[in-house]
Amino acid sequence: MKFSKLFYLIGSAVLISVFYIIYKNQTQPITAANVCMQDPPAHQKSPNLQGSFSAERRSAIHEQSFLPMVFSQDRNSSFDYKAAMQALNEAKVSHDDPRLIRLIQDYYIEPPFLEPYHLDKPERLDPSSGQAPFIDSRLNYMEGGFYVECGALDGEESSNTLFFEKVRKWNGLLIEADPSNYQALKSKHRKAFTINACLSIHPYPAMVKFNKALNMGRIVDNSEAKAWIVANRMSPDEVSVQCFPLYSLLLAMNQLTVNFFSLDVEGDELRVLQTIPFDKVDIKMMTIEYIHVVGKELSLKNFVEPQGYDIILQMSRWDWGVNDLIVRKKGLKHWP
Numbered sequence: 001m002k003f004s005k006l007f008y009l010i011g012s013a014v015l016i017s018v019f020y021i022i023y024k025n026q027t028q029p030i031t032a033a034n035v036c037m038q039d040p041p042a043h044q045k046s047p048n049l050q051g052s053f054s055a056e057r058r059s060a061i062h063e064q065s066f067l068p069m070v071f072s073q074d075r076n077s078s079f080d081y082k083a084a085m086q087a088l089n090e091a092k093v094s095h096d097d098p099r100l101i102r103l104i105q106d107y108y109i110e111p112p113f114l115e116p117y118h119l120d121k122p123e124r125l126d127p128s129s130g131q132a133p134f135i136d137s138r139l140n141y142m143e144g145g146f147y148v149e150c151g152a153l154d155g156e157e158s159s160n161t162l163f164f165e166k167v168r169k170w171n172g173l174l175i176e177a178d179p180s181n182y183q184a185l186k187s188k189h190r191k192a193f194t195i196n197a198c199l200s201i202h203p204y205p206a207m208v209k210f211n212k213a214l215n216m217g218r219i220v221d222n223s224e225a226k227a228w229i230v231a232n233r234m235s236p237d238e239v240s241v242q243c244f245p246l247y248s249l250l251l252a253m254n255q256l257t258v259n260f261f262s263l264d265v266e267g268d269e270l271r272v273l274q275t276i277p278f279d280k281v282d283i284k285m286m287t288i289e290y291i292h293v294v295g296k297e298l299s300l301k302n303f304v305e306p307q308g309y310d311i312i313l314q315m316s317r318w319d320w321g322v323n324d325l326i327v328r329k330k331g332l333k334h335w336p
Contacts, residue, residue: 061125061167062125062167063125063166063167064166064167064168064169066169066191067114068112068114068171068191068192068193069112069171070111070112071105071253071254073105073106073109073111074106075106075107081103081106081107084099084103085103085107085205085242086207088100088103088205089204089205089206089207089242092202092204092205092206093204093205094203094204095200095203095204095205095245095247095248095251095275096247096248096251100205100244100248101248101251101252102252104195104244104248104249104252105252105253108195108196108197108242108244109173109193109194109195109249109252109253110186110193110194110195111193112171112190112191112192112193112194113189113190113191114191115189116189117166117188117189117190117191118187118188118189119156119188120156120157121156125163125166125167126162126163127156127157127158127159127162127163128158128159128160128162128163129158129315129317129321129322130315130322131160131262131287131315131322131324131326132160132161132162132163132164133163134313134326135160135260135285135287135326136163136164136168138285138312138328138332139259139260139284139285141168142168142259143168143169143170144168144169144170144171145164145168145170145171145259145260146170146171146172146255146257146258146259147161147164147165147170147171147172147173147258147259147260147261147262148172148173148175148246148249148250148258148260148261148262149161149172149173149174149175149261149262150175150198150199150246150261150262150263150264150265150272151175151176151215151262151263151264151265151266151289152174152175152176152181152185152194153176153181153184153185153215154181154184154185154188155174155176155184155185155186155188155190155194156188157215158215158321160260160262160287161174161192161260161262162190164260165190165191165192170259171191171192171193172192172193173192173193173194173195173249173253173255174190174192174193174194174195175194175195175197175198175199175249176194176195176196177196177197177198177210177219177241177243178210178212178239179196179212179239179241180212182194182196193253195244195249196241197241197242197243197244198210198219198241198242198243198244198265199243199244199245199246199263199265199268199272199275200243200244200245200246200248200272200275201219201221201243201268201271201272201274201275202245202275203245203247203275204245205242205243205244205245205248206242206243207240207241207242207243208220208221208240208241208243209221209238209239209240209241210238210239210240210241211238212238212239216266219241219243219265219268220238245275245276246272246275246276246281247275247276247277247280247281250281256280256281256282257281257282257284258281258282258283258284259284259285260284260285260286260287261283261285261286261287262286262287263286263287263288263289264287264288264289264324265289266289266292267292267293267294269288269289269290269292269293269300270293270294270295270299270300270303273288273300273303273304274303278307278308282329283329284328284329284332285326285327285328285329285332286304286309286325286326286327287324287325287326287327288300288304288324288325288327289323289324290314290323290324290325291323297311297314297325300325301325304327308329308330309327309328309329309330310327310328310330311325311326311327312326312327312328313325313326314326
């Protein structure tokens with residue numbers, strides 16, 4: 001009888017311990033390691049990515065304050081920098097010309113805001129359409145990286161980089177050609193460098209005609225671009241905008257390593273990529289809008305793969321207005 005009672009007590013203790021372990025495993029705090037997104041099956045090009053994190057994923061992240069990086073700027077109010085820039089445009093100087101780099105540093109790039117954000121939806125951590133969480137997982141949820149976003153719009157709506165800035169404490173550069181969009185961007189007080197310019201489609205700077213159209217603005221430099229505007233039933237609203245090669249901007253910021261490059265320029269994505277000296281810059285991952293590019297995803301694939309990149313995801317969601325390729329540098333380790 002004593003032995004039966006002893007076995008009963010031991011069995012009860014073991015059972016309670018098992019239930020306790022199960023309970024602890026089910027209720028432990030969620031960490032980034034619990035929510036890694038797996039590579040999609042080979043036959044599934046466009047997994048149904050959500051535009052924001054799930055409630056569980058959101059519980060593992062939060063906004064963090066940080067002091068963005070700065071660099072010194074030497075502006076002379078009596079210097080006619082626009083005339084100097086026009087001379088460099090006409091000379092089609094190389095993208096690494098020291099005069100060009102200095103002009104960009106001192107007169108075109110604007111520093112990050114140090115004041116609090118002024119966002120329309122301050123509680124939203126990820127306004128992207130799924131790009132940010134996917135990139136985040138592939139970069140091991142790293143902090144302190146550097147991004148470039150071209151086609152930054154107003155700096156908030158559909159931003160692929162705001163999450164990295166608010167949550168992962170990344171520095172970055174926001175590029176927006178449309179002057180109206182740029183003023184809206186500046187009002188959001190992003191903790192990033194900004195520039196009201198376009199990315200050049202040549203390895204030299206140029207002043208170009210740009211058709212304003214909110215989130216569908218683009219360079220108008222040939223009959224194809226003009227036909228695209230007509231086909232999309234957009235009213236002509238052209239302004240002159242200064243364009244710089246991406247390499248020039250990175251040299252001006254002394255930042256040749258880019259962890260994430262988001263490129264959305266309504267059709268000139270391939271021509272912009274063709275200006276980048278990939279042997280001189282280290283871009284880890286990219287999102288590239290492909291839908292308006294001549295040849296679409298195939299032409300981009302044929303270009304980026306010889307440069308040392310793999311296309312790891314094709315996003316195609318017309319209801320979200322998302323048609324992006326997510327590209328990763330070959331050999332990049334992305335698991336902890």
